[in-house]
Amino acid sequence: MIESRIKQIEKRYQELSERLNHPEAFHNISEIQKTAKEHFDLDEVVRKIKLYQDAVRQKEEAILLAAGPDTSIKSLAQVEILELEKRLFEVEKELKILLLPKDPNGERNAIVEIRAGTGGEEAKLFVADLFRMYSRYIEKKHGKRKL
DSSP, X not given: OHHHHHHHHHHHHHHHXXXXXXXXXXXXXXXXXXXXXXXXXXXXXXXXXXXXXXXXXXXXXXHHHHTSSOHHHHHHHHHXXXXXXXXXXXXHHHHHHHHSOOOTTTTXXXXXXXXXXXXXXXXXXXXXHHHHHHHHHHHHXXXXXXX
């Protein structure tokens, strides 16, 4: 399943690249903006796909080396296979996350209001803690305060 999805994404990325490189594409600004945004969104996925494919290729080469007669190369290849399996696991995990469907409202802004309800001083303390946690999360995720 993941292989077919990868092929679809690579094909779509190639189509978008060709569309962006075509001189007639610049006659319709709104269309070129949509195409450029989709191309940009797929760029990170395509880079991870390339890393994944490189790791698979390197693992296959290491397996061939491990099957050879030379014992010193065999041991080096087996160590490399273990390292590549770890890298493949990590890249595949990241790739699966990138392949999840995007939320259409995910990039929109939101207004969040945090207020203390009934409960007096404890409610105020809880809201202060909640605000601090949320603002630190935003700061960590975006590198600056957006509040």
